[in-house]
Amino acid sequence: MKRRKVDLKALPGKTAQEVDTRLPVATPLRGMLNKVFPDHWSFLLGEIALFSFIILLLTGTFLALFFEPSLQEVHYDGSYLPLQGVGMSRAYETALDLSFDVRGGLIMRQMHHWAALLFMAAIVVHMFRIFMTGAFRKPRELNWIIGLSMFWLGFTEGFAGYSLPDDALSGTGLRIASAIMLSIPVIGSWVTTSLFGGEFPGEIILSRLYILHVFLLPLILLALVSIHLGLVFVQKHTQWPGPGRTNKNVVGERFVPRYVIKQGGFFMLVFAVIALMGGLFQINPIWLFGPYEAAVVSAGSQPDWYVMFLDGSTRLMPAWDIRVLGYNIPPLFWPTVVLPGILSVLPMAYPWIERRWKKDYESHNLLQRPRDVPDRTGLAAMALAFYLVLTISGGNDIVADKFHISLNAMTWAGRIGILILPPLAYYFARRLSLGLQQHDREVLAHGVETGIIKRLPDGRFVEVHQPLVAPDEHGHTDLPYVGWTVPKKMNRLGALGPAVRGFFRPIEQPAPPQQEEQPREEVTSGKP
Amino acid sequence: MTPDTPRPAAGAPKQRGRARRRLNSALRMFAALVFAGGIYAIVAPGGAQGAAPLTPAAEAGKALYDVSCITCHGANAQGVPGRGPSLIGVGSAAVEFQVETGRMPAARQEAQAERKDPQYTVDQARQLGAFIQELGGGPQLPEGEDFASKGDIARGGELYRINCSSCHAFSGGGGALSSGKFAPSLEPATDRQIYAAMLTGPQNMPVFGDNELSPQDKFDIIAYVQNLKTDSDPGGWGLGRFGPVTEGLAIFLVGVVALVFAALWIAGKS
Numbered sequence: 123m124k125r126r127k128v129d130l131k132a133l134p135g136k137t138a139q140e141v142d143t144r145l146p147v148a149t150p151l152r153g154m155l156n157k158v159f160p161d162h163w164s165f166l167l168g169e170i171a172l173f174s175f176i177i178l179l180l181t182g183t184f185l186a187l188f189f190e191p192s193l194q195e196v197h198y199d200g201s202y203l204p205l206q207g208v209g210m211s212r213a214y215e216t217a218l219d220l221s222f223d224v225r226g227g228l229i230m231r232q233m234h235h236w237a238a239l240l241f242m243a244a245i246v247v248h249m250f251r252i253f254m255t256g257a258f259r260k261p262r263e264l265n266w267i268i269g270l271s272m273f274w275l276g277f278t279e280g281f282a283g284y285s286l287p288d289d290a291l292s293g294t295g296l297r298i299a300s301a302i303m304l305s306i307p308v309i310g311s312w313v314t315t316s317l318f319g320g321e322f323p324g325e326i327i328l329s330r331l332y333i334l335h336v337f338l339l340p341l342i343l344l345a346l347v348s349i350h351l352g353l354v355f356v357q358k359h360t361q362w363p364g365p366g367r368t369n370k371n372v373v374g375e376r377f378v379p380r381y382v383i384k385q386g387g388f389f390m391l392v393f394a395v396i397a398l399m400g401g402l403f404q405i406n407p408i409w410l411f412g413p414y415e416a417a418v419v420s421a422g423s424q425p426d427w428y429v430m431f432l433d434g435s436t437r438l439m440p441a442w443d444i445r446v447l448g449y450n451i452p453p454l455f456w457p458t459v460v461l462p463g464i465l466s467v468l469p470m471a472y473p474w475i476e477r478r479w480k481k482d483y484e485s486h487n488l489l490q491r492p493r494d495v496p497d498r499t500g501l502a503a504m505a506l507a508f509y510l511v512l513t514i515s516g517g518n519d520i521v522a523d524k525f526h527i528s529l530n531a532m533t534w535a536g537r538i539g540i541l542i543l544p545p546l547a548y549y550f551a552r553r554l555s556l557g558l559q560q561h562d563r564e565v566l567a568h569g570v571e572t573g574i575i576k577r578l579p580d581g582r583f584v585e586v587h588q589p590l591v592a593p594d595e596h597g598h599t600d601l602p603y604v605g606w607t608v609p610k611k612m613n614r615l616g617a618l619g620p621a622v623r624g625f626f627r628p629i630e631q632p633a634p635p636q637q638e639e640q641p642r643e644e645v646t647s648g649k650p
Numbered sequence: 651m652t653p654d655t656p657r658p659a660a661g662a663p664k665q666r667g668r669a670r671r672r673l674n675s676a677l678r679m680f681a682a683l684v685f686a687g688g689i690y691a692i693v694a695p696g697g698a699q700g701a702a703p704l705t706p707a708a709e710a711g712k713a714l715y716d717v718s719c720i721t722c723h724g725a726n727a728q729g730v731p732g733r734g735p736s737l738i739g740v741g742s743a744a745v746e747f748q749v750e751t752g753r754m755p756a757a758r759q760e761a762q763a764e765r766k767d768p769q770y771t772v773d774q775a776r777q778l779g780a781f782i783q784e785l786g787g788g789p790q791l792p793e794g795e796d797f798a799s800k801g802d803i804a805r806g807g808e809l810y811r812i813n814c815s816s817c818h819a820f821s822g823g824g825g826a827l828s829s830g831k832f833a834p835s836l837e838p839a840t841d842r843q844i845y846a847a848m849l850t851g852p853q854n855m856p857v858f859g860d861n862e863l864s865p866q867d868k869f870d871i872i873a874y875v876q877n878l879k880t881d882s883d884p885g886g887w888g889l890g891r892f893g894p895v896t897e898g899l900a901i902f903l904v905g906v907v908a909l910v911f912a913a914l915w916i917a918g919k920s
Contacts, residue, residue: 163910163917170909204877206804221884232885239901240909247906290811290820291893384916391912395905403904404885405897410820410878412811420815421825421833427898517895519826524892528761528830 159381160361160374164251166388170244173392174237175347181234182336188224190216191286191332193325202409210288210413213328217287217408233400238280240396242428245273253472254502255489257360259482263473265353270470272346275339277428282335284406284426288328291406293414294423297322298433305455307446323414363488363606370487422520427513434515435461438536493562494605496555503551504544511539565608566590566601572612588612704784711781714774718755727785733759740850741788742779747846749775751839753853761830762853765838789849792865797841801866801873809867810874813858821891822878827854836875844872 142148159165192212198205200215201222220227249269252258258266281299285292300322303314319326358372367373375381399405412418425433435457444451476498477483492499514521515536522529565571569587576586589599590609704712715727722734729736737745748754752766770778783790811820817833819825824835831854836844848868851857863871889896 161917163913166913166917167910170906170913204803204807204874204881208804208808228885235897236901236905239897240905243901243906244909247910290815388912388916391916392909395908395912399900399905402886403897403900404883404888406894407883407885407888407891410881410891412807412815412820415812418811418815420811421817421819422821422823422893422895424894426894427901430894430898513898517898520892520895522826523824523832526830526832528828529826530829 154355155376155378157355157377158372158374159359159377160367160372162362164255165359167244167248167251169385169388170392171241171248172347172351173389174241174244174396175343176389177237177393177396178234178241179340179344181230181237182340184230185220185227185234186336188216188220188227189213189286191328192216193288193323193328205409205412208413211328213286213288214408214413217289221409229397229400232403232405233396234283235405236399236403237396238283239405239426239428240392242273242276242280242426245269245276246428249273250502250506254492254499255360256486256495256498257489258473259486260473260477261357261485262353262360265350265357266473267470268346268350268353270466272343272350274466275343275346279335279339279343280426281429282331282339284429285331286328286335287406287408288414289408289411290414290418290420291408291411291423293323293416294419295425295429296327297416302454302458305452306459307449307451307455323416358487360487360489362491363604367488369485372487422523424517424520430516431509431512432458432462432516434512434518434536437515437518437533438512438540440537488605491605493555493558496552496559499555500548500552503547507543507547508540511536511543515540561610562608563603565610566603567598569593569599570609570612705780707777707780708784709781710774711777711779714770714778715781718769719778722756727782737782738786739788740782740786741790742776742783743789743791743846744850744852745779745782746775746791747843747850747852749778751843762832765834789859791842791846791849795840795842797845797869798873798876801869801871803870803873803877806870806872806874806877809863809871813863814871814875817855820893821888822875823891837879839875841872841876844868844875 138148190212194212195209196212196215198208198210198215198218200206200219202218205218217231220231222228252266252269281295285296285299300314300318303317304310306313314322317327317330318324319330359374361367361372361374364373375384411420424430436454439453439457442453442456444453479497490498492502515532518532518536519529521527522532569589572586572588574586575583577583587597589597590601591599593599715723719727719734719737722730723737724730724734727737745754748763749770750768750772752768753763755769756763757766768775782788817825817827818836819833822836824833826832833855839847845868846852847855848858848863848871849860858868883891889900
């Protein structure tokens with residue numbers, strides 16, 4: 123038999139050639155594979171959300187194989203003894219079975235839940251990065267809006283998932299959601315009855331939430347994620363200003379192979395953190411909550427952290443019944459419908475608000491350091507303070523109980539804090555930014571502080587500065603402020619980047635001490 | 651008194667007559683009172699307070715009471731306004747609960763006395779209880795130390811979630827009430843203490859008398875609570891079982907922090 127000779131080395135190229143003659147992919151692929159991504163740790167925050175989303179899809183698929191969103195009344199007969207024989211819905215029963223009787227079910231449930239929390243956390247952190255560096259400016263306003271929409275979709279998706287197991291905490295959350303819907307003037311009762319198929323809780327709500335949770339919302343999220351990433355590809359990633367970087371180029375690493383390898387590694391790390399948390403930290407112990415019954419509302423009933431700010435706003439809202447045209451608008455309406463309405467629309471409009479405010483209508487591919495736009499940084503700090511006060515107020519009963527503070531004092535601290543802290547945060551963040559900017563400008567004008575204090579003949583003390591370039595006759599250097607790192611220490615001088623990259627800061631290795639080899643005299647007794 | 655003002659002569663015998671009349675009526679009243687009191691003493695049921703001898707345990711309890719409870723609760727446990735309530739009718743269950751958990755003697759006046767190391771041994775607490783019981787009656791604990799084994803855990807769980815979890819939380823870890831008051835953690839509570847708490851409603855807790863929760867219901871709840879403590883968290887570290895608050899904290903302190911470090915590390919490798 124004659125062996126056919128296959129040139130293994132030529133095989134990949136040949137295959138590619140064959141593919142390309144049939145499907146013209148070489149040209150677009152080349153552009154894509156050679157796409158350059160700038161490299162900075164803060165650009166990886168969005169990836170955490172992306173990777174958590176992938177893990178959510180994977181673990182969620184596993185859970186869906188065993189979960190039944192049915193409100194059919196059953197009696198538990200599984201292996202968790204304290205609920206033996208207790209009447210509950212089929213949904214709760216299957217959720218318990220997932221936790222105790224399905225092999226690997228509990229860690230999957232916990233990973234799913236931790237991944238959901240991480241997904242939302244990464245979205246928020248990423249959003250702050252985008253906001254504070256001005257990455258939302260023209261031409262990326264659309265991506266900013268898509269990102270914000272994904273936050274609210276993730277919020278809804280998370281809430282739907284939280285409600286599915288039909289434990290007492292889920293049911294309490296759903297009850298609050300129905301109350302919020304009821305508080306909407308004019309249409310409230312229609313919205314509620316049509317969503318719940320009648321009076322709360324009805325028999326249909328879990329099926330509806332389920333299809334929302336496993337199909338509709340993930341699909342929309344997936345579509346938005348694709349558009350979000352596609353736009354990053356098309357519009358190119360923003361980059362920090364710096365040597366060699368302009369508004370028209372991108373300095374970084376190619377998509378393939380380096381960027382892909384790094385991202386693959388990062389995915390593994392995200393997976394590892396979620397798996398570790400799923401295995402080590404218990405989350406949402408539904409077996410402790412018990413099945414939902416209308417009479418059961420436990421102390422410490424909180425939503426997941428990303429919904430907690432609305433719980434907080436509700437707790438802080440004074441009980442003001444406002445009558446309009448003879449109708450009563452319940453106080454619940456303001457913190458739970460009006461506030462999220464403002465919080466979703468205002469940030470979406472912010473890119474255009476800032477354009478008019480700063481009269482800046484240009485396209486920007488270079489980022490701004492937070493210190494270089496003190497007003498915006500102040501706004502970010504203000505938003506963060508606002509959000510933090512609300513979120514802490516959402517858990518104020520736990521804080522009050524564990525730190526022995528009066529719950530009433532916590533509520534009043536929240537009410538006062540929500541008015542006072544955001545402006546204070548704005549002020550301090552703005553001053554901080556201006557101060558940092560000033561220090562950069564000082565270095566550009568005078569040079570790096572050497573730490574050498576010199577005493578002049580007339581008795582004065584001055585610190586010796588090392589100018590970055592040759593100074594003029596007044597000892598000043600006239601360097602332009604470009605909004606990028608300036609050397610603040612002598613050993614950072616002359617380096618585009620640190621020569622030896624360390625973890626957080628460059629490792630400055632001192633040169634090994636030079637010891638001159640001196641001929642040594644042998645010590646003798648002196649006798650020949 | 652002006653000495654030059656003469657008293658009318660006719661006035662003296664009249665005054666004497668009035669004094670005699672007064673004396674007479676006072677004597678009559680005294681006699682009537684003695685009569686009425688004597689009749690009452692004969693007719694009224696015996697065993698008036700203080701008259702019946704205390705049992706030895708109650709005597710020992712009284713000795714303890716006179717040392718450290720009397721200041722706030724008064725010599726006859728009738729209470730002292732602004733310091734402590736009356737103990738008449740609280741029963742030995744309440745005394746045992748308060749003393750065994752160290753809440754009484756109270757450290758100071760505040761929204762709620764906290765659990766602390768007990769000042770008295772269990773025996774002493776029961777002696778105090780016996781004293782208060784014999785003084786004014788009230789609810790008593792059943793015999794025995796182990797109530798949990800008499801209860802049905804699953805049924806107790808249902809009762810716990812409906813009756814107890816709204817303050818003590820699903821995990822038994824406790825929760826905040828208004829103005830610095832709180833529902834304490836059930837972690838250190840023994841069977842008898844939980845029973846006594848339900849029976850007597852100490853501090854800000856409502857009373858769950860035998861009409862609300864029958865003794866068997868109470869045993870069921872105790873069985874569930876004690877099981878809750880032994881129930882080791884199958885999902886890993888329970889994060890204090892505080893619910894989503896600590897979970898939210900964990901995702902930022904562990905998840906986000908770890909991954910930001912990872913990002914710093916990966917982005918630095920270029």
